[in-house]
Amino acid sequence: MSRRVAFSTFLLLFVLIQVGAQHLLAQPAPDSARIRLRTVTFDPLAGEPAIPATRRAVASESSRGAYLVQFRGPVQEVWKAAVQQLGGQLYGYVPDDAFIARLDGATAEQVRALPFVRWVGPYHPAYRLAPELAAASVEAGKIVTVTVQTFPDADLDTLAARVAEWGGTVEGQGANPAAGYVRVALPSDRLNDLTSQDDVLWVEPYFQPVALNDVGGGTIMRANQVRATLGLFGAGQIVAVADTGLDVGTTGAAMSDDFEGRIVQGQALCALSGLRNAWSDLNGHGTHVSGSVLGNGTYSTSHPATHDYTNSFAGVAPEAQLVIQSIDSNGDPSLECIPADIDTSLFTPAYNLGARIHSNSWGGPTGGTQQNPQYGGYTTDSQQADAAMWQHRDLLLLFAAGNSGIDANADGAVDLDSLGSPGTAKNVVTVGASENVRPELPGTWGQSFQGFSAEPIASDLLADNPSGMAAFSSRGPTDDGRIKPDVVAPGTWIISARSHDPNAGTGWRVYNQDYVYMGGTSMATPLTAGAVSLVREWLVRIKNISDPTAALMKAVLLGGAADMSPGQYGNGSKQEVPAARPNNVTGWGRVDLMESLSPPAPRQIWFVDNTTGLATGGTAVYTLTVGTPLAQSAEQAGIGRTARTAGARVTPSPSVLLPAATASPARLLATPALPPEGQPLRSVPAAQPAAPTGP
Known part of the structure; x- marks a missing residue:
């Protein structure tokens, strides 16, 4: 509103x-329905698109293959049941009113005859390859790294062996009830062979995710008031953080006092790929974001024994517990250890340890190339995040929107359409970054970042207006028209815990031996995860809802968000934040815990x-x-x-x-x-x- x-x-x-x-x-009338794929959109009753014979599927009466089944309008459960009773299996949904199905030729004819089925046709190999991989600009023979999605019961080991025969390598694989996933590097001239495999449903380029780099949470988001008036500190809540690791990587006395005694488990996910079997933080990013969620500020001025966190560098939920999942092997911003299936290998293990909030300050482009990335698309990682929340209705995932905001045409307004994946997922809380309030710290947007040469952005300080946006914060919409981000939180000059690993970086600036400054949607996301921890504690302890759903937690959080319009540049041609909410700059607004809870x-x-x-x-x-x-x-x-x-x-x-x-x-x-x-x-x-x- x-x-x-x-x-x-x-x-x-x-x-x-x-x-x-x-x-x-709103559903289209049957005579205007389309099959909408990333590769092509067509009305099957008007004819299928022209496809070379080598890229078409060959139907067989006896062998099962991939088909598209389109229904006559909004899909009823009884319609799906009828298809399954004939021996068909339905998998992923495709607009409008269609599913990918596994059928043999005889069953396809029976399904085609059902009165509520509009059309049945092969799911051709040509439909299964992302357009940027099919482009002529992909150099023949070049090694490309791709994510492969398969039917959930596909034999991934057999597929991996086939990739090896083609001169490729498998970097990871996994499966969940929705699909199988394999990440492979192989010569580009083998991509057509890959999509011609019966069990392969989709192939897209893989972009290695990167980390998306006090006052913010306590004052601007009003966590201090919630602690004082409602007595909410995150007690009883378990939050998972997937990032570069945590401090020195131990649950013993050597761990930072800001976390010691509240670590449920540290997980070294790189070990699954044969890499580093430790969860210490060689970068510093993971320690900082974990501190924003639930660091207790012991090294500053807090007194956890008396629940006194005033004027300290405590995180938003300083009495919550932590599951830390290290997904970094060497300390650089690239994250080498993201599993091929983030549902079963990342989210589910944390869920099984009791985590009901999962914070992720990483992501990447949704298409294009490394030189010319594209944003806003719905990727395999986005799908896996949605699938995880569908399987675990009480698990809320948070993702950083990305730091790809830019004023490319130098008109003094940040451009739309820069949202990264998995932040494009539907069910997750996607978090953008607003400005903090630290006007004493140096730097303007024009001095500190490329792409902001025009006024009023160029001379604006990085942290001088809580109603202003961080210029780098990625904007929506998604390519399918959904409004994102969902909410924003402070993300500039954020002070939080410092990794004591001797090789760790120091972010934007060192505060002292225990704390550093950093900035990015990476910093806004854990502050929001801490806020969700307090929301969940409020629902459980004060509202007596023993197991609140993720949808409820998200709704309560967004319901109290502060309206930031018009932003920090007035109502003229350079207006930063639209008047209508939600919008593709701030979503529903800046997190405000008092408005959400009291x-x-x-x-x-x-x-x-x-x-x-x-x-x-x-x-x-x-x-x-x-x-x-x-x-x-x-x-x-x-x-x-x-x-x-x-x-x-x-x-x-x-x-x-x-x-x-x-x-x-x-x-x-x-x-x-x-x-x-x-x-x-x-x-x-x-x-x-x-x-x-x-x-």
Whole structure:
């Protein structure tokens, strides 16, 4: 919503709907439906695209292969069941109203005859290769590193052996209930052979992720007030951080006192790839972000025994516990040890240790090349993140939006469309960076970063206005039209814990032997993860919800976000933050814990964590009775979505019911007429449009 209205009784309605929506666009009529892939969009009833014979699938009556099955409108569960009863298997969703399926030729004919099936056709090898890999600019014979997605029951060892025969190497593999994944490096002239394998569904370039580099959390996000008024410190919460490691990598006395005694487990994920079997922090990034989440500030002025963290460098949730997952082998910004399947090898192990919040300050481009990267796409990593949250409904993943913001045309306004992956995922909280307040520290955007030569950005200090954005913070939208980031938090001149490993870096500047300054959406993300820890503690301890869903945690967080419009450059042609919310600069705004958890009277918070969910076409109705008239009511919908197929494309419709990402505030319902006092205000429907779920 673009403004707040003071009511005698303010109801912030969180309608949490756990459904398997692939997307929330109004469904096209059957005669206008399309198959929307990243490689091509076409109406199959008007004919398939021209494909060379060598790139087409050959159908067989007896052998099973990959097909596309398109239904006649929003997909019903009984329709999917009918296909499966005939022997077909449905996998990833493809807009509009279609699924990738595994069928043999005879079954394909039977499925084609079903009255609710619009079209059945082969899923050709030509559809399975990302356009940038199919381009003529890819040098023949050049070794390229790619991520391969397969059917979930594919024999990955056999595929790996085939890659070796072609002169390639396998860098990692894994599988979850949705798909199998293999990361391989092979000659580019073997890519067509790779996509011709029956079990291969999608091949995209792999970009090695990089790390996306006090006042911020305690004052601007108002964690200090939440601690003082609600007694929330993160106690009982376990947060996982996947990053470069933690301090000296031990749970013993040598560990930094800011963390000692609260480490559930340290994991050296590089050991899975035969690399470094230690979780010490050779870079310094992981220690800093962990400190922002839950460092207790012992080396500054805090007194944890008395819950006193005032004026210290404690993180937002200083009494939470930590699972640290080291994904760095050599201390440079590139992260060599991201698993091929981040669902089963990264998120699930942390979940099994009790973590219900997972903070990730890393990411990369979504397409293009290293020289000309592209952003905003829905990648395999994005899909895996969504799949993880679909499998674990009470696990909230947070990802940095990226540091790719730039004013490329030097018009004095930061450009849109720079969002990195996995921050393009639907269900995760994607975090951008706002400015901190440390005007005494040096540097302007024009002096410190390339791409900001024009005013008013060039001469603006890096940390002098909490209502301003960090210029480097990546902006949305996603390529399929969703609004991102979800929220922002301070990300410039952030002071936090320093790694005591002798080889560790020192970030932007050294504060002392125990703390350093750093900046980036990397720093905004753990501050937000700490805020989510306090949200979850509030839900569990104060609201008596024993196992809150990720959708509820996200909705509560976003519901209190502070409106930053117009930003720090006024309302003119250089306006930094749009007036409407959500928007592709700040999302719903800057994290504000007091507004999320304890808004000033007479406002109140009312929410429902609907864990049973709705099927396609279902509704849930909530009727509220208020004592005095309201001017408006707000509905916040949290939609738990299954992951879309990575090779699929969603084209925005002009009629969008719920344009925001999962669990984002969806629409403002104005009340045209006020009822008499004591009468029901209105019935607020939580209507769910077409919601095809994964099989």
